[in-house]
Amino acid sequence: MDGTQAKLGPEMARDWLLRHRLNRRQMLVSSAAAGLGAMTGLPRRASAQSATPTAGGRAVIALIQEPGQMNPYFNGQSGSFLSVLACDPLFTADAAGNYLPVLAAEVPTVENGGISEDFLTITYTLRDGILWSDGEPLTADDFVFSYEVYANPDSTPLLGAQYSFIESVEAIDPLTFQVVMNGINPGYLRLWDNGSPVQPMHRYESTAITQDDPLARMPLGTGPFVFTEWRTGDEIILDRNPNYRVADQPYLDGITIRVTPEKEAAVASYLAGDFDTIYFFTTGDLQALTQAELDGAPIEIALQEIPGSTEWLWLNLSDQGDLSIPHPVLGDPLVREAIDHALDRETVIEEVLGGFGFVIGSSIYTGFAAVDLPAAAYDPERANALLDEAGWVAGEDGIREKDGVRASLRYQTIAGDQVRELYQQVVQQNLADVGIEVLIENVPSNTIFGSWEEGGIFSRGDYDILMSRDGGDIDPSEFTPLFVSSQIPSEENPAGLNRVRYNSEEYDAAVADGESTLDQAARQEAYARAAEVFARDRPSIGLYASAWGWSWNERLQGVTTDNWDGMWPSSATWFVEG
Structure with a gap:
């Protein structure tokens, strides 16, 4: 703005x-038809x-969700992003999504020599004279160190998938460093952003930094x-x-x-x-x-x-995180489609949110690659027909069963937000109307968003439906990695971002195409394919996009x-x- x-x-x-x-009402109808309302x-x-x-x-700020630590480099909980009060990003973006330098002296381009002709080497130049808050100078070595923390298997950072594209980081001089990619990465301007601020090399003894390190709990910044x-x-x-x-x-x-x-x-x-x-x-x-x-x-x-982040219903597609076994209820794509049609989004937006929300039909709805897709119409009859087709039969109490499995799902979000609890009740009744039992079991933020090592239920796959906000990003590559198969969490990949355990070669290929070129038109086409596959498979379901x-x-x-x-x-x- x-x-x-x-x-x-x-x-x-x-x-x-x-x-x-x-x-x-008029806006909701038009937004449903277009995939997104204005x-x-x-x-x-x-x-x-x-x-x-x-x-x-x-100034005095009330904090609703206290995180385990304030450094988002090691903690994905929402409160950790208050680190922006103490840490600066390498770049920021204006309202139109154009990047501007903050710690950097300029935005690297091919024209200014910051990007090599093969697009694989990015040269970053820092502003001169920037100090850490303890008086030590910020140097290129800090960025090398930060990458080595990410690359160290004994460290436990929670970073975006764009870091996996890095082959090496080298300091050229105190104010210049080069990042060599193992493939073209359009997210090069989001490295060391507000969600993964640069770490001070002089503060730590090694790159093996874990989430429980007391020095990492309160980040030192610029x-x-x-x-x-x-x-x-x-x-x-x-x-x-x-x-x-x-x-x-x-x-x-x-x-x-x-x-x-x-x-x-x-x-x-x-x-x-x-x-x-x-x-x-x-x-x-x-x-x-x-x-x-x-x-x-x-x-x-x-x-x-513009629309903000979406309130997502994250659907666990595996059985307690076991990738070899589909979730007994949500593993069925017809059940997911039925849930989508059972949701009365208009009531949630109008009656609970006072109209401050948007109906969306696309997982990519902001930025240059925004895709218009129709939202699922509220249609309980269609939902019932889909469940009938899938073989889910109503029992004596009205709850459906199939092969001895009861259509009963835990529905969880962060405890203590009464407004969210109100629209949870709308969703609960919507699904009960089509024979799906929903048990609301809200828990503290740490329980949901804790790391793999901490037993976080999102990371471990110990949930049925979780609800939280995400999306509405500058670039689709900030959101799409949440659903690529290489990001499924496991003992070998504890920081994986695909916590719904979605596994689609078609989606993976579309996202890979979007991440393998800097041609915006080609990227737009690739992300349109990804959004269409997502809308068909419904690995998660958007309830509304925030105003x-x-x-x-x-x-x-x-x-x-x-x-x-x-x-x-x-x-x-x-x-x-x-």
Whole structure:
């Protein structure tokens, strides 16, 4: 949004709500037909700016999901991405998806000599004078070290599949390093991004860094703030980085993150002025926040211009992670298709989310390769017919059975989010209506997203249906690896990303074609094939795409948002009034 957002005042918000309610059904119908709806007139805004930022003071953030550690290099839990307060990426992207240098001095291209003619060698040049928060200089050796951590079999990083394309990383001089790929990789600008920040070589004794390493728990970075203290279950303290790369920033003395696992209590405290913001708000919060602002709450709201991440129903296709045995219920593609048609998405979006959501039909719906595919129509009769065709017969209690197996599924998400629990109940009733029993068993974040070594149920395959958000990325290659067969987790591949255990040669080939060229037209065609295979096989099912938004107390100034990382990358310019 480039920091130029329209203010959502009470009159505009009231107009938005009125128009939204009047046109929601029409928009849902059109979005289902096109695969994705556009919420026209979506309000967006930035914090009103004071003439002169004032230094000092602290912001207070409520953290709903406390992760095991804050370093996303080693932890995929959502709270770990607050590391953006302390760590900088090599590149960032503007609202249109164009990459911009942050730690890098420039974006490598063929024209500036940063990309070799065979597209296999990428030369990165760092900005001069950047320091780690402890005063040590950032050098090319840190990037070499970070790759060696990834490559060390005794280390346990959780990184994107794009790192598997790297053949070697070599420091040319203190500010220059080269990455040699073992194949063309269009994700070269996403290496060392917010989800996998560069690691400081001088902080560790070896590259064998594990997730329980106390030094890895609170990352050392080059960003505006420094992690200084963590009292588990209570609060996390960040203080101003005195060595930050931008003179006179950050303006705040620091940020206090308060662990507040009950979402509703956190929102109530936020509206009462106890918190400056919450990590994180969901689509389900937007209706209440908008109404609260109409009622005079001292808050600001910014809504993303494009659809955000999707609330996915991740379907376990294996039996307790055993790839040799299909899941007794979800392993049947007709059952997955029936579930898709049984979902009343319109009710979820309209009645639970207050209309703040989109119906999607495609797994790739943002960025240059967005694919328009129709969403499955809400059609219980069709769902019942599919289950009949598959041989699932209703028992005396109405729940279907086949070959002695009862169509009973655990449905889990992170505990403590009452809005999510509401649409879980809609899904539960939708599936009961077609003879599938759903047992809601929500658990803490660590239980779901813990690593393979920690026994995380997502990684280990110890679940039936899990629900969390993902997708809506700048580039499809950030999402598609979640479903390629080489990313299935195992003892030999504990960091694998394909936790639904989807195994499709056709999908693998389409994704490989999209990742093996820098020709955007060819990539677009390849990802269109991947999206079509995904829509046919339904390894996961999208419930809705978020109308993503952020909110903060009006005393917190200097906030801007973007379409990819929200308000968090602007923390260096935050300041408090009063």
